[in-house]
Amino acid sequence: xxxxxxxxxxxxxxxxxxxxxxxxxxxxxARWSRVxxxxxxxxxxxxxxxxxxRTEAQRLACLMPARQxxxxxxxxxxxxxxxxxxxxxxxxxxSVDRLLVxxxxxxxxxxxxxxxxxxxxxxxxxxxxxxxxxxxxxxSRMDRTPFGHGLPFSRGQLETQLIDALFTPVDWGEALYFPxxxxxLLLRIATPIERFGSSMSIGVAGVILVEAKKEVMAPVGSGxxxxxxxxxxxxxxxxxxxxxxx
Numbered sequence: 001x002x003x004x005x006x007x008x009x010x011x012x013x014x015x016x017x018x019x020x021x022x023x024x025x026x027x028x029x030a031r032w033s034r035v036x037x038x039x040x041x042x043x044x045x046x047x048x049x050x051x052x053x054r055t056e057a058q059r060l061a062c063l064m065p066a067r068q069x070x071x072x073x074x075x076x077x078x079x080x081x082x083x084x085x086x087x088x089x090x091x092x093x094x095s096v097d098r099l100l101v102x103x104x105x106x107x108x109x110x111x112x113x114x115x116x117x118x119x120x121x122x123x124x125x126x127x128x129x130x131x132x133x134x135x136x137x138x139x140s141r142m143d144r145t146p147f148g149h150g151l152p153f154s155r156g157q158l159e160t161q162l163i164d165a166l167f168t169p170v171d172w173g174e175a176l177y178f179p180x181x182x183x184x185l186l187l188r189i190a191t192p193i194e195r196f197g198s199s200m201s202i203g204v205a206g207v208i209l210v211e212a213k214k215e216v217m218a219p220v221g222s223g224x225x226x227x228x229x230x231x232x233x234x235x236x237x238x239x240x241x242x243x244x245x246x
Contacts, residue, residue, distance in 0.1 A: 002107035003149050005069045008045040011146055016182045019190050021048045024131065024207070027175045028052075028100065031129060031211055038097035043089075043118065044104025045146075047073045047081065057098075063089055065104065087113035091121045102131040105161075106150035115165035122214045128167065129211045131175075132158060138179060139206030145180045147206055155208060167212035174198065176206030 011017040028049055040057040042050045047062050051074070054060060062081040064070035070083040082090060086108055099122060108114045118128055133140040133152035140152035153161075155172065162169055177197025178190040197205060 002065075002067045003045075003103070003146055005045060005064060005071045008068070008103060008146055009047075009071060012048045014182065015184070015187055016145075016180065017048075019178075019187050020176065023175055023190065023194055024102075025049050025052055027173060027209055028129065028131075031171060031173075031209075032098055032127075035098055039095060040098045040100070041091070041096045041121070042100045042102065043114075044068070044102050044107070046100045046102050046104075047071070049100060049102065050080075061091075063091075065108070067107070067109065068103075086110065087117050089117050089121055093120055094123045094126075096121045097123055097126050099126065099128040100131070101128060103146055105130060106132050106152060111161055112165065115161065115167070119166055119214055124214060124216045127170075127211055127213055129209065130158070130162075131207050131209050134174065134203075134205055134208045136204050137176070137206045138204070139176055142180045147176075147180075153208060155203075158208060158210060162210070162212050166215040166217070168215055169210050169212045171211040173209040174203070174205035174207065175209060177204075180206065 012021050025048075029052060032053075034056075035053050036056045037058050039059040040050070040053045041060070042062045044063075044065065045068060050060060050062055054074070060080050062073055063084045064081055066083055066085050070081055072079050073081040084090065087110075099118060101118065105111055105114065122128060133147040133150065135152040135154045135157070137152075139145055139147040142148045159169055174197075175194070178186060178193040
């Protein structure tokens with residue numbers, strides 16, 4: 001069963017969760033340092049990491065899967081979170097410049113339709129950044145962390161899923177080399193451990209990060225086009241049922 005939004009929110013309020021948030025935000029910003037004037041969205045439970053874009057992005061949204069439930073985000077001002085099904089998002093085709101997918105793909109009931117929806121909403125020049133549990137890492141084996149739930153991936157498995165959904169991986173990385181424990185001493189040295197692990201590239205980090213671009217098929221042969229994923233109609237989000245305040 002996927003973790004619900006309240007459990008995920010509560011984890012990121014713990015000392016371990018705050019360190020995870022800091023380390024992953026650093027890794028995300030290293031790839032997306034400038035988003036001024038862009039439309040940025042998150043899929044899954046991305047709110048701990050979207051806040052860093054609030055003062056820059058022209059538009060910001062968090063798409064929370066119905067299987068997890070949703071929370072109101074942010075706590076003040078206009079609500080940017082919306083409850084969605086995995087294969088119907090309330091966004092037009094080609095409308096998102098940057099899409100952060102975290103606590104999402106590994107917990108999806110069917111990854112294929114979810115990836116097709118990611119493909120649909122991305123602009124032709126857009127990028128998606130997937131953060132998934134590493135099958136070889138310690139974090140995927142510890143069910144007291146969010147990354148210990150759902151289906152972990154190896155790099156090869158993730159690459160196959162993305163290519164099949166018409167994405168081209170353009171950058172690979174890892175994060176969370178430090179152990180998933182709440183001991184104060186280990187949390188204090190998490191950053192040096194992270195730097196050492198990333199320099200060694202030993203493949204046992206807690207999560208895999210891959211940035212991928214959308215493949216737009218070009219005409220081939222005598223003007224024929226290669227089939228593209230089916231375009232799904234956006235969901236009706238006029239109802240606010242399922243969105244919870246905590």
